[in-house]
Amino acid sequence: MDNQDKSNTTEDNSSGITRRDIIKGLATLPVVGGAIYGAYKKKKYERMLKTGIFSEIGVDAETKMESGSELNTDQQIRLGIIGFGIRGEQLARAAGFATEEWMATQQERAKNGNNIALNTFTEQSDLNIVFNGVCDIFTVEAEAAQKAVSNNGSQAKIYENWEDLVRADDIDAVIIATPDHWHAPMAIEAAKAGKHVYVEKPLTHKIQETYDLYDIVKTSGIVLQLGHQFRQTESYGKASELIRKNVLGPITMVQTNTNRNSANGAWQYPIHEKASPETIDWEKFIGNAPDVPFNKDHFFRWRKYWAYGTGLSGDLLTHDYDAINQILNLGIPKYVSASGGIYFFKDGREVPDVFNVIFEYPEKDMTFQYSASLANEFNRPNIIMGHDATMEVGNTITVYPDRRSSRYADKIKDGTIDLDLPLFSYTSGSEGLDAITSATERYFASKGLLYTFINGRRVDVTHLHIADWLNGIRTNKQPKCNIDYGFEEAIVAHMGTLSLKLGRRIEWDHKENFFANVSWDEIYEILKG
Amino acid sequence: MDDDSTKFNLLPYSNAQLTILVVLRVAIGWHIFYEGLTKLLNPNWSSVGYLLDSKGIFADFFYFLASDPGILKVVDFLNVWGLLIIGLCLIIGLFEKFASIGGILLLGLYYFSHPPFIGLDFEAPGEGSYLLVNKNLIEVLAIGINLYFPNSRLIGIDRLLYKMRNKK
Numbered sequence: 001m002d003n004q005d006k007s008n009t010t011e012d013n014s015s016g017i018t019r020r021d022i023i024k025g026l027a028t029l030p031v032v033g034g035a036i037y038g039a040y041k042k043k044k045y046e047r048m049l050k051t052g053i054f055s056e057i058g059v060d061a062e063t064k065m066e067s068g069s070e071l072n073t074d075q076q077i078r079l080g081i082i083g084f085g086i087r088g089e090q091l092a093r094a095a096g097f098a099t100e101e102w103m104a105t106q107q108e109r110a111k112n113g114n115n116i117a118l119n120t121f122t123e124q125s126d127l128n129i130v131f132n133g134v135c136d137i138f139t140v141e142a143e144a145a146q147k148a149v150s151n152n153g154s155q156a157k158i159y160e161n162w163e164d165l166v167r168a169d170d171i172d173a174v175i176i177a178t179p180d181h182w183h184a185p186m187a188i189e190a191a192k193a194g195k196h197v198y199v200e201k202p203l204t205h206k207i208q209e210t211y212d213l214y215d216i217v218k219t220s221g222i223v224l225q226l227g228h229q230f231r232q233t234e235s236y237g238k239a240s241e242l243i244r245k246n247v248l249g250p251i252t253m254v255q256t257n258t259n260r261n262s263a264n265g266a267w268q269y270p271i272h273e274k275a276s277p278e279t280i281d282w283e284k285f286i287g288n289a290p291d292v293p294f295n296k297d298h299f300f301r302w303r304k305y306w307a308y309g310t311g312l313s314g315d316l317l318t319h320d321y322d323a324i325n326q327i328l329n330l331g332i333p334k335y336v337s338a339s340g341g342i343y344f345f346k347d348g349r350e351v352p353d354v355f356n357v358i359f360e361y362p363e364k365d366m367t368f369q370y371s372a373s374l375a376n377e378f379n380r381p382n383i384i385m386g387h388d389a390t391m392e393v394g395n396t397i398t399v400y401p402d403r404r405s406s407r408y409a410d411k412i413k414d415g416t417i418d419l420d421l422p423l424f425s426y427t428s429g430s431e432g433l434d435a436i437t438s439a440t441e442r443y444f445a446s447k448g449l450l451y452t453f454i455n456g457r458r459v460d461v462t463h464l465h466i467a468d469w470l471n472g473i474r475t476n477k478q479p480k481c482n483i484d485y486g487f488e489e490a491i492v493a494h495m496g497t498l499s500l501k502l503g504r505r506i507e508w509d510h511k512e513n514f515f516a517n518v519s520w521d522e523i524y525e526i527l528k529g
Numbered sequence: 530m531d532d533d534s535t536k537f538n539l540l541p542y543s544n545a546q547l548t549i550l551v552v553l554r555v556a557i558g559w560h561i562f563y564e565g566l567t568k569l570l571n572p573n574w575s576s577v578g579y580l581l582d583s584k585g586i587f588a589d590f591f592y593f594l595a596s597d598p599g600i601l602k603v604v605d606f607l608n609v610w611g612l613l614i615i616g617l618c619l620i621i622g623l624f625e626k627f628a629s630i631g632g633i634l635l636l637g638l639y640y641f642s643h644p645p646f647i648g649l650d651f652e653a654p655g656e657g658s659y660l661l662v663n664k665n666l667i668e669v670l671a672i673g674i675n676l677y678f679p680n681s682r683l684i685g686i687d688r689l690l691y692k693m694r695n696k697k
Contacts, residue, residue, distance in 0.1 A: 016692065016696055017689060017692050017693065021688055021689060021692055022689070024683065024684050024685075024688055025622075025684075025685060025686055025687075025688040025689040026621075026686070026689075027551075027684050027685075028551065028555050028620055028621055028622055028684060028685060029620075029621050029686075031555055031558075031559065031620050031621075032562070032617060032620050032621060035559055035562050035563055035566065035616075035620070036566070038563070039563060039566040039567065039570065043570050112589075116596070119596070119597075
């Protein structure tokens with residue numbers, strides 16, 4: 001073509017542009033108009049379908065999710081952290097303090113391309129906190145904690161006794177990330193000392209502790225945040241909004257699941273090479289648990305044993321229960337039946353690796369089911385089932401119309417609602433809701449995102465959960481997973497375990513705020529308190 | 530035989546040849562233009578899902594594009610307007626050579642982000658079965674035909690530009 005351009009032309013130049021040239025030059029121009037008109041018509045048709053769906057369900061498609069309100073960080077808060085195992089390290093990082101080892105590993109990974117975890121960490125907002133104290137009864141972890149949280153010139157003090165840490169004058173608030181049997185004793189002492197508390201889930205290991213902790217938090221007026229970070233997941237707020245608009249119709253059943261299939265997922269954590277009676281304060285680990293000789297398996301894999309952990313009921317059911325409690329405001333159920341067994345990990349553990357529990361809410365006309373397997377990872381989504389539609393809830397929300405829905409019957413009949421497609425979906429971080437009008441859209445909508453997005457920025461939900469707690473301390477407001485939700489969470493977890501162990505249906509008396517068919521004697525016998 | 534061919538320094542195309550070339554060019558242009566238009570009209574559209582679904586040897590490059598909201602905005606903008614401009618130029622026969630090269634590059638990127646190689650499975654549902662050759666590649670080759678059998682100087686705005694340039 002270039003050669004042709006350069007060569008001399010033989011055409012008739014004298015006449016300039018002829019009519020024929022104009023006709024041939026512009027011959028395909030009308031096609032552009034055709035494409036634009038076609039696109040306009042198609043768009044109009046899709047909009048008609050979408051508005052049809054949205055107007056039917058009474059949802060404004062343009063509604064934007066309110067993004068996190070501006071947090072107040074004027075006043076510096078002085079923290080202490082107790083427990084620097086897997087979760088403690090994660091919490092410190094979410095608060096802005098990563099270990100050198102973690103940073104090195106992530107930077108190494110970043111060399112091979114983008115590293116989402118590292119970027120998310122470095123872009124986290126500064127919470128204006130300082131760690132003045134750390135406590136871990138494994139010296140290796142205590143030193144790691146001190147190193148991680150002392151990076152701005154100040155050095156956090158290592159406390160050998162957690163009691164001293166919660167009473168220290170230069171500490172305003174404590175993060176508790178210990179084994180379950182230590183959650184309440186530490187939280188109660190901290191509250192007595194007037195310290196605010198961020199405590200990992202579940203709230204308590206024993207039933208009596210649940211009442212004691214509730215009372216002291218209420219009377220002391222401290223700000224307690226229970227570590228269910230999914231309270232910050234944007235999509236749950238949207239799910240709640242949609243359900244208030246009655247998109248699903250009467251809800252009679254909720255199904256939630258835990259699907260795991262790895263040793264790590266089944267709490268078979270690695271044992272640290274430096275672990276020994278010299279490096280671990282065994283007596284402090286035992287605390288109120290039955291006295292047994294030093295045992296590394298108990299120390300690192302405490303979730304497998306009833307004396308320190310709470311089994312699937314306290315460990316993983318609570319995440320799903322709290323998520324659904326956030327969406328539906330369920331409260332404590334009337335009846336709970338649970339069953340399960342140790343069917344795969346026959347490694348000497350005491351807590352089941354397969355577990356099912358059914359919660360009955362007769363006053364709400366609904367049942368809540370939870371089922372867990374630690375030996376199968378098939379993706380069973382959490383679903384909320386209504387007469388008119390079913391909602392799949394995760395980071396993405398997808399609503400499927402029901403074939404026999406009364407409410408949508410007309411729209412299904414006239415074709416506005418296509419039964420082969422979800423009614424609509426919502427992805428955390430997107431601008432608004434999308435009514436689904438094509439299979440490709442459905443496909444991309446089904447892909448959840450790993451993080452919550454706020455104003456286009458990727459944010460770790462644990463970071464938000466800690467920020468929410470600190471904001472509560474500064475402004476004297478209740479955080480998102482406060483003691484009231486914590487009380488419900490703990491009771492629900494205990495009801496699951498009681499039913500499993502007693503082999504019968506547990507009934508809750510809402511008036512008495514206690515079990516209708518379990519006595520304290522039985523509780524002491526079964527749960528040791 | 531169209532006597533224009535010699536006049537406009539092109540291969541002597543028969544009427545049938547010229548017709549099929551122009552129809553091919555306009556059809557590719559329509560396809561690309563409409564794709565751009567759809568994305569432009571959808572305020573929630575972003576290439577992030579598509580980029581994150583990338584596989585194969587260039588996948589890291591596409592993940593990088595999706596990694597940062599700033600970069601992603603630029604990528605989305607270039608993609609939408611690239612599609613619109615290339616598609617429009619092919620339809621109306623304007624700057625045919627550049628539009629063809631641009632089209633080959635853009636579609637080449639799509640091809641390499643989702644290459645139909647053995648062992649790579651994509652989340653996005655395909656409507657056919659492909660090995661090495663898929664419709665993106667065929668379209669790249671079809672634009673190649675347009676590049677080496679130019680025709681916009683016969684039917685297209687380039688005809689007028691050519692005439693004006695060679696008027697003196």
